Amino acid sequence: MEILEFKDLRIGFTTQFALQWNDKGSGGKRDGAYWRPVAIGNLNGYHPLGDYGVGNYNDVNGQAAVAVVSDVNGPSGNALRPPLDYELVWTDKGSGSDRDGSMWRPLPPPGYVALGLVCNNGYGKPAVDIIRCVRADLVIASLIGNLVWDDTGTGADRDFGSWEISPPGAPAGEVYLSPGTYVGVASHTKPNIDPNAYGLRLQIPxxxxxxxxxxxxxxxxxxxxxxxxxxxxxxxxxxxxxxxxxxxxxxxxxxxxxxxxxxxxxxxxxxxxxxxxxxxxxxxxxxxxxxNGNSSKSFTSTTGIEIGGEWTLGPIFKASAKLNQSFSYTTSSSSGWDHxxxxxxxxxxxxxxxxxxxxxxxxxxxxxxxxxxxxxxxxxxxxxxxxxxxxxxxxxxxxxxxxx
Structure with a gap:
Protein backbone atom coordinates (compact mmCIF):
# COMPACT_ATOMS: atom_id res chain seq x y z
CA MET A 1 0.00 0.00 0.00
CA GLU A 2 1.21 3.50 -0.81
CA ILE A 3 1.92 5.96 1.99
CA LEU A 4 1.94 9.66 1.09
CA GLU A 5 3.12 12.66 3.09
CA PHE A 6 2.13 16.33 3.07
CA LYS A 7 4.09 18.37 5.59
CA ASP A 8 3.62 16.40 8.85
CA LEU A 9 0.53 14.48 7.72
CA ARG A 10 0.88 10.88 6.56
CA ILE A 11 -1.87 9.54 4.24
CA GLY A 12 -2.57 5.89 3.49
CA PHE A 13 -5.48 4.12 1.82
CA THR A 14 -7.56 1.20 3.01
CA THR A 15 -9.90 -1.09 1.10
CA GLN A 16 -11.31 -2.74 4.25
CA PHE A 17 -14.56 -1.66 5.90
CA ALA A 18 -17.03 -2.61 8.63
CA LEU A 19 -20.75 -2.06 8.00
CA GLN A 20 -22.30 0.46 10.41
CA TRP A 21 -25.84 0.80 9.12
CA ASN A 22 -28.04 0.39 6.05
CA ASP A 23 -31.66 1.25 5.38
CA LYS A 24 -32.86 -2.28 4.55
CA GLY A 25 -36.48 -2.69 5.59
CA SER A 26 -37.13 1.07 5.67
CA GLY A 27 -39.07 1.20 2.40
CA GLY A 28 -36.96 4.12 1.26
CA LYS A 29 -36.87 5.30 -2.32
CA ARG A 30 -33.12 4.67 -2.50
CA ASP A 31 -30.80 2.00 -1.11
CA GLY A 32 -28.10 3.29 1.21
CA ALA A 33 -25.35 1.95 3.45
CA TYR A 34 -22.57 3.44 5.57
CA TRP A 35 -19.26 1.78 6.33
CA ARG A 36 -16.40 2.38 8.78
CA PRO A 37 -12.89 2.30 7.21
CA VAL A 38 -10.62 -0.25 8.90
CA ALA A 39 -6.86 0.39 9.02
CA ILE A 40 -4.98 -2.91 9.14
CA GLY A 41 -1.60 -4.33 8.11
CA ASN A 42 0.95 -1.57 7.50
CA LEU A 43 -1.79 0.94 8.37
CA ASN A 44 -1.83 0.10 12.07
CA GLY A 45 -1.90 3.38 13.95
CA TYR A 46 -3.81 5.16 11.17
CA HIS A 47 -7.29 6.62 11.72
CA PRO A 48 -10.31 7.28 9.51
CA LEU A 49 -11.43 10.85 8.88
CA GLY A 50 -15.09 9.85 8.83
CA ASP A 51 -17.28 7.08 7.48
CA TYR A 52 -17.95 6.05 3.87
CA GLY A 53 -21.40 6.05 2.30
CA VAL A 54 -22.80 4.37 -0.82
CA GLY A 55 -26.15 4.31 -2.57
CA ASN A 56 -26.50 0.51 -2.57
CA TYR A 57 -26.20 -2.59 -0.36
CA ASN A 58 -23.12 -4.05 -2.06
CA ASP A 59 -20.16 -5.20 0.01
CA VAL A 60 -17.53 -2.48 -0.55
CA ASN A 61 -14.60 -4.47 0.84
CA GLY A 62 -11.90 -4.63 -1.81
CA GLN A 63 -14.05 -2.52 -4.15
CA ALA A 64 -13.56 0.94 -2.66
CA ALA A 65 -10.63 2.83 -1.16
CA VAL A 66 -10.61 5.72 1.29
CA ALA A 67 -7.92 7.73 3.02
CA VAL A 68 -6.72 7.04 6.55
CA VAL A 69 -4.18 9.25 8.31
CA SER A 70 -1.45 9.40 10.90
CA ASP A 71 1.06 11.97 12.13
CA VAL A 72 4.62 11.87 10.79
CA ASN A 73 5.79 12.64 14.32
CA GLY A 74 3.65 9.97 15.97
CA PRO A 75 1.49 10.58 19.05
CA SER A 76 3.60 13.61 20.00
CA GLY A 77 2.77 15.43 16.75
CA ASN A 78 0.02 18.00 16.22
CA ALA A 79 -1.20 17.24 12.70
CA LEU A 80 -4.20 15.32 14.08
CA ARG A 81 -6.54 15.54 17.03
CA PRO A 82 -9.64 13.56 18.03
CA PRO A 83 -12.88 15.55 18.04
CA LEU A 84 -13.91 17.23 21.26
CA ASP A 85 -17.44 15.85 20.95
CA TYR A 86 -20.22 15.07 18.46
CA GLU A 87 -23.53 16.71 17.69
CA LEU A 88 -26.47 14.63 16.53
CA VAL A 89 -27.55 15.21 12.92
CA TRP A 90 -30.16 12.46 12.39
CA THR A 91 -31.52 9.13 13.55
CA ASP A 92 -33.61 6.62 11.62
CA LYS A 93 -36.29 6.55 14.32
CA GLY A 94 -39.66 5.98 12.70
CA SER A 95 -38.19 4.53 9.53
CA GLY A 96 -38.86 0.85 10.17
CA SER A 97 -35.32 -0.06 9.14
CA ASP A 98 -34.10 -3.51 10.18
CA ARG A 99 -31.40 -1.90 12.33
CA ASP A 100 -31.09 1.33 14.27
CA GLY A 101 -28.67 3.97 13.05
CA SER A 102 -27.68 7.59 13.64
CA MET A 103 -25.53 10.29 12.02
CA TRP A 104 -23.13 12.49 14.00
CA ARG A 105 -21.07 15.58 13.19
CA PRO A 106 -17.62 15.71 14.85
CA LEU A 107 -16.80 18.94 16.70
CA PRO A 108 -13.10 19.68 16.10
CA PRO A 109 -10.71 21.46 18.47
CA PRO A 110 -9.74 25.06 17.58
CA GLY A 111 -7.37 25.15 14.60
CA TYR A 112 -8.60 21.78 13.28
CA VAL A 113 -11.39 20.66 10.96
CA ALA A 114 -13.46 17.51 10.63
CA LEU A 115 -13.73 15.97 7.16
CA GLY A 116 -16.99 14.05 7.31
CA LEU A 117 -19.81 12.60 9.36
CA VAL A 118 -19.77 9.47 11.49
CA CYS A 119 -22.55 6.87 11.24
CA ASN A 120 -23.19 4.87 14.41
CA ASN A 121 -24.82 1.47 14.71
CA GLY A 122 -27.57 2.40 17.15
CA TYR A 123 -28.55 5.69 18.71
CA GLY A 124 -25.62 6.16 21.04
CA LYS A 125 -22.92 8.80 20.58
CA PRO A 126 -19.75 7.49 18.87
CA ALA A 127 -16.47 7.34 20.74
CA VAL A 128 -14.27 10.38 20.08
CA ASP A 129 -11.22 8.19 19.43
CA ILE A 130 -12.52 6.45 16.29
CA ILE A 131 -11.70 9.30 13.88
CA ARG A 132 -9.29 12.21 13.65
CA CYS A 133 -9.65 15.90 12.84
CA VAL A 134 -6.88 17.51 10.76
CA ARG A 135 -4.95 20.73 11.33
CA ALA A 136 -6.46 23.42 9.13
CA ASP A 137 -3.32 24.18 7.09
CA LEU A 138 -3.17 20.58 5.84
CA VAL A 139 -6.57 20.62 4.11
CA ILE A 140 -8.42 22.57 1.44
CA ALA A 141 -12.00 23.86 1.61
CA SER A 142 -14.01 21.76 -0.83
CA LEU A 143 -17.34 21.57 -2.62
CA ILE A 144 -20.41 19.46 -2.01
CA GLY A 145 -20.72 16.81 -4.71
CA ASN A 146 -23.22 14.18 -5.80
CA LEU A 147 -25.91 12.67 -3.62
CA VAL A 148 -24.89 9.57 -1.65
CA TRP A 149 -28.26 8.75 -0.06
CA ASP A 150 -31.30 10.43 1.43
CA ASP A 151 -34.14 8.97 3.47
CA THR A 152 -36.97 9.85 1.07
CA GLY A 153 -39.80 7.36 1.58
CA THR A 154 -38.42 5.80 4.78
CA GLY A 155 -40.97 7.43 7.09
CA ALA A 156 -38.23 8.54 9.51
CA ASP A 157 -39.22 11.24 11.98
CA ARG A 158 -36.74 13.67 10.42
CA ASP A 159 -35.39 14.12 6.88
CA PHE A 160 -31.76 13.35 6.06
CA GLY A 161 -29.51 13.71 3.01
CA SER A 162 -25.82 12.97 2.46
CA TRP A 163 -23.46 14.04 -0.32
CA GLU A 164 -19.93 13.37 -1.51
CA ILE A 165 -17.10 15.83 -0.93
CA SER A 166 -15.67 17.18 -4.20
CA PRO A 167 -12.28 18.94 -4.18
CA PRO A 168 -11.75 22.23 -6.06
CA GLY A 169 -9.35 22.59 -8.96
CA ALA A 170 -5.74 22.08 -7.94
CA PRO A 171 -2.93 24.56 -8.67
CA ALA A 172 0.20 23.58 -10.58
CA GLY A 173 2.25 20.91 -8.85
CA GLU A 174 -0.46 19.89 -6.36
CA VAL A 175 -3.27 17.37 -5.87
CA TYR A 176 -6.51 17.95 -3.97
CA LEU A 177 -8.40 14.81 -3.03
CA SER A 178 -11.55 13.88 -1.23
CA PRO A 179 -10.81 11.51 1.67
CA GLY A 180 -13.81 9.35 0.72
CA THR A 181 -16.06 10.70 3.46
CA TYR A 182 -19.43 12.42 3.15
CA VAL A 183 -21.33 15.42 4.51
CA GLY A 184 -24.95 15.36 5.63
CA VAL A 185 -27.79 17.51 6.98
CA ALA A 186 -31.27 16.92 8.39
CA SER A 187 -32.87 17.83 5.08
CA HIS A 188 -33.34 16.54 1.53
CA THR A 189 -32.04 19.85 0.15
CA LYS A 190 -28.40 19.95 -0.86
CA PRO A 191 -26.62 22.66 1.16
CA ASN A 192 -24.39 25.24 -0.49
CA ILE A 193 -21.67 24.88 2.15
CA ASP A 194 -20.93 22.49 4.98
CA PRO A 195 -18.55 22.68 7.96
CA ASN A 196 -17.16 19.22 7.08
CA ALA A 197 -16.54 19.84 3.37
CA TYR A 198 -12.74 19.63 3.25
CA GLY A 199 -10.26 17.73 1.12
CA LEU A 200 -6.65 16.67 1.59
CA ARG A 201 -3.66 18.28 -0.10
CA LEU A 202 -0.61 16.68 -1.71
CA GLN A 203 2.30 17.83 -3.83
CA ILE A 204 3.28 16.00 -7.03
CA PRO A 205 6.90 14.83 -6.67
CA ASN A 292 2.73 16.53 -32.50
CA GLY A 293 -0.40 14.97 -33.99
CA ASN A 294 -3.36 13.79 -31.93
CA SER A 295 -1.23 12.02 -29.32
CA SER A 296 -2.29 14.35 -26.51
CA LYS A 297 -6.01 13.64 -26.99
CA SER A 298 -5.37 9.89 -27.18
CA PHE A 299 -3.24 9.98 -24.04
CA THR A 300 -5.90 11.90 -22.08
CA SER A 301 -8.77 9.69 -23.24
CA THR A 302 -6.85 6.60 -22.09
CA THR A 303 -5.34 7.78 -18.80
CA GLY A 304 -7.49 10.74 -17.75
CA ILE A 305 -4.33 12.85 -17.38
CA GLU A 306 -4.24 16.34 -18.89
CA ILE A 307 -0.53 17.03 -19.28
CA GLY A 308 -1.20 20.65 -20.20
CA GLY A 309 -3.80 21.47 -17.57
CA GLU A 310 -5.76 20.49 -14.49
CA TRP A 311 -7.71 17.23 -14.52
CA THR A 312 -10.28 15.60 -12.28
CA LEU A 313 -10.76 11.92 -11.52
CA GLY A 314 -13.42 9.61 -10.11
CA PRO A 315 -15.67 7.80 -9.42
CA ILE A 316 -13.95 5.71 -6.76
CA PHE A 317 -11.80 8.61 -5.62
CA LYS A 318 -12.57 12.27 -6.22
CA ALA A 319 -9.37 14.19 -6.96
CA SER A 320 -8.07 17.11 -8.98
CA ALA A 321 -4.46 17.49 -10.04
CA LYS A 322 -2.17 19.66 -12.15
CA LEU A 323 1.41 18.91 -13.16
CA ASN A 324 4.30 21.22 -12.37
CA GLN A 325 4.40 23.97 -14.99
CA SER A 326 8.06 23.49 -15.87
CA PHE A 327 7.36 19.79 -16.46
CA SER A 328 4.40 20.45 -18.75
CA TYR A 329 5.54 23.57 -20.67
CA THR A 330 2.64 25.63 -19.26
CA THR A 331 4.54 28.34 -17.39
CA SER A 332 3.24 31.00 -19.78
CA SER A 333 0.53 29.23 -21.80
CA SER A 334 -1.15 25.84 -22.19
CA SER A 335 -2.27 26.40 -25.80
CA GLY A 336 0.45 24.09 -27.13
CA TRP A 337 -1.43 21.12 -25.70
CA ASP A 338 -4.58 21.99 -27.63
CA HIS A 339 -2.90 22.34 -31.00
Missing amino acids: LTRFDPPPTPVLHGYSKPTGFEQSTVTFISNLSWFMVNDPNLQPAAQLVKSPVYRLERTDKYTLIGFGYNETSADQSFVWSVTNGV STTRTVNVVVPVKKAVAAFAIESTYKLFRADGTQVSTNVSYSDGDNIYWTQYPPSEKFNLKVNIE
Missing part, protein backbone atom coordinates in the same frame (compact mmCIF):
# COMPACT_ATOMS: atom_id res chain seq x y z
CA LEU A 206 9.16 15.89 -9.52
CA THR A 207 12.73 14.75 -10.11
CA ARG A 208 14.59 17.57 -11.84
CA PHE A 209 17.65 17.31 -14.03
CA ASP A 210 19.72 19.76 -16.04
CA PRO A 211 18.73 20.06 -19.71
CA PRO A 212 20.55 17.86 -22.24
CA PRO A 213 23.98 19.04 -23.43
CA THR A 214 23.63 21.76 -26.05
CA PRO A 215 24.59 20.79 -29.62
CA VAL A 216 27.82 22.17 -31.08
CA LEU A 217 28.82 22.47 -34.75
CA HIS A 218 32.27 21.02 -35.35
CA GLY A 219 32.49 21.74 -39.07
CA TYR A 220 30.61 22.84 -42.18
CA SER A 221 28.68 19.60 -42.56
CA LYS A 222 24.98 19.36 -41.71
CA PRO A 223 24.40 17.62 -38.35
CA THR A 224 22.04 14.71 -37.91
CA GLY A 225 18.38 15.42 -37.26
CA PHE A 226 18.49 14.33 -33.62
CA GLU A 227 21.21 14.77 -31.06
CA GLN A 228 22.03 11.56 -29.23
CA SER A 229 22.13 13.00 -25.69
CA THR A 230 18.87 12.77 -23.76
CA VAL A 231 17.72 13.72 -20.26
CA THR A 232 14.72 12.25 -18.48
CA PHE A 233 12.52 14.06 -15.95
CA ILE A 234 10.26 11.95 -13.71
CA SER A 235 6.97 12.92 -12.09
CA ASN A 236 5.48 10.25 -9.81
CA LEU A 237 1.68 10.08 -9.80
CA SER A 238 -0.38 8.30 -7.16
CA TRP A 239 -2.75 5.57 -8.29
CA PHE A 240 -5.90 7.67 -7.86
CA MET A 241 -4.56 10.25 -10.36
CA VAL A 242 -4.63 7.76 -13.25
CA ASN A 243 -7.44 6.01 -15.07
CA ASP A 244 -5.75 2.73 -15.92
CA PRO A 245 -7.48 0.88 -18.80
CA ASN A 246 -6.13 -2.48 -17.56
CA LEU A 247 -6.81 -2.20 -13.81
CA GLN A 248 -9.90 -1.54 -11.76
CA PRO A 249 -9.35 1.42 -9.40
CA ALA A 250 -9.14 -0.63 -6.18
CA ALA A 251 -6.68 -3.01 -7.89
CA GLN A 252 -4.45 -0.05 -8.80
CA LEU A 253 -3.81 0.60 -5.11
CA VAL A 254 -2.35 -2.89 -4.72
CA LYS A 255 -0.75 -3.56 -8.11
CA SER A 256 0.40 -0.07 -9.12
CA PRO A 257 0.17 2.37 -6.20
CA VAL A 258 2.55 4.71 -8.06
CA TYR A 259 2.76 5.54 -11.76
CA ARG A 260 5.88 7.06 -13.33
CA LEU A 261 5.33 9.83 -15.87
CA GLU A 262 8.60 10.36 -17.75
CA ARG A 263 9.59 13.27 -19.94
CA THR A 264 12.65 12.59 -22.10
CA ASP A 265 14.24 15.65 -23.74
CA LYS A 266 16.55 15.83 -26.74
CA TYR A 267 17.55 18.53 -29.20
CA THR A 268 16.13 18.27 -32.73
CA LEU A 269 17.47 20.11 -35.75
CA ILE A 270 15.24 22.91 -37.05
CA GLY A 271 17.53 24.04 -39.84
CA PHE A 272 21.12 24.24 -41.10
CA GLY A 273 22.72 26.78 -43.37
CA TYR A 274 26.25 27.03 -44.77
CA ASN A 275 27.00 30.30 -46.54
CA GLU A 276 29.62 29.59 -49.20
CA THR A 277 28.97 32.84 -51.09
CA SER A 278 30.76 36.19 -50.86
CA ALA A 279 27.78 38.01 -49.30
CA ASP A 280 25.40 37.48 -46.42
CA GLN A 281 22.85 34.79 -47.27
CA SER A 282 19.27 34.30 -46.01
CA PHE A 283 17.84 30.96 -44.99
CA VAL A 284 14.19 30.21 -44.18
CA TRP A 285 13.12 27.36 -41.90
CA SER A 286 10.01 26.41 -39.97
CA VAL A 287 9.65 25.47 -36.31
CA THR A 288 6.74 23.72 -34.57
CA ASN A 289 5.56 24.60 -31.10
CA GLY A 290 3.23 22.26 -29.22
CA VAL A 291 2.07 18.68 -29.46
CA SER A 340 0.51 22.96 -32.52
CA THR A 341 1.58 26.11 -34.32
CA THR A 342 4.19 26.49 -37.04
CA ARG A 343 6.35 29.59 -37.21
CA THR A 344 8.73 30.78 -39.90
CA VAL A 345 12.37 31.41 -38.98
CA ASN A 346 14.36 33.79 -41.20
CA VAL A 347 18.09 33.95 -40.51
CA VAL A 348 20.87 35.85 -42.28
CA VAL A 349 24.13 33.87 -42.15
CA PRO A 350 27.44 35.73 -42.54
CA VAL A 351 30.00 34.83 -45.19
CA LYS A 352 31.84 31.54 -44.71
CA LYS A 353 29.75 30.65 -41.67
CA ALA A 354 27.71 27.53 -40.91
CA VAL A 355 24.74 27.93 -38.59
CA ALA A 356 22.37 25.37 -37.07
CA ALA A 357 19.21 25.91 -35.03
CA PHE A 358 17.81 23.37 -32.57
CA ALA A 359 14.73 23.04 -30.38
CA ILE A 360 14.05 20.59 -27.57
CA GLU A 361 11.58 17.80 -28.31
CA SER A 362 10.08 16.12 -25.25
CA THR A 363 8.53 12.65 -25.26
CA TYR A 364 6.15 11.76 -22.44
CA LYS A 365 5.58 8.14 -21.38
CA LEU A 366 3.50 6.72 -18.52
CA PHE A 367 4.55 3.50 -16.75
CA ARG A 368 2.96 1.28 -14.11
CA ALA A 369 4.89 0.11 -11.07
CA ASP A 370 5.84 -3.12 -12.89
CA GLY A 371 7.38 -1.17 -15.78
CA THR A 372 4.63 -1.78 -18.35
CA GLN A 373 3.62 1.26 -20.36
CA VAL A 374 0.16 2.85 -20.24
CA SER A 375 -1.16 4.46 -23.43
CA THR A 376 0.88 5.83 -26.32
CA ASN A 377 3.72 8.36 -26.25
CA VAL A 378 3.10 12.10 -26.40
CA SER A 379 5.64 14.36 -28.12
CA TYR A 380 5.94 18.11 -27.59
CA SER A 381 8.24 20.52 -29.48
CA ASP A 382 9.42 23.62 -27.63
CA GLY A 383 9.48 26.01 -30.56
CA ASP A 384 9.40 29.00 -28.24
CA ASN A 385 13.04 28.46 -27.31
CA ILE A 386 15.55 28.04 -30.13
CA TYR A 387 19.20 27.23 -29.56
CA TRP A 388 21.75 28.49 -32.10
CA THR A 389 25.26 27.24 -32.82
CA GLN A 390 27.76 28.34 -35.50
CA TYR A 391 31.03 27.28 -37.07
CA PRO A 392 33.68 28.54 -36.89
CA PRO A 393 32.82 29.48 -33.31
CA SER A 394 33.03 33.13 -32.37
CA GLU A 395 32.70 35.12 -29.19
CA LYS A 396 30.25 37.40 -31.01
CA PHE A 397 27.14 35.78 -32.44
CA ASN A 398 26.01 38.35 -35.02
CA LEU A 399 23.06 36.64 -36.62
CA LYS A 400 20.05 38.52 -37.95
CA VAL A 401 17.03 36.41 -36.96
CA ASN A 402 13.36 37.07 -37.54
CA ILE A 403 10.65 34.64 -36.34
CA GLU A 404 7.08 35.04 -37.57
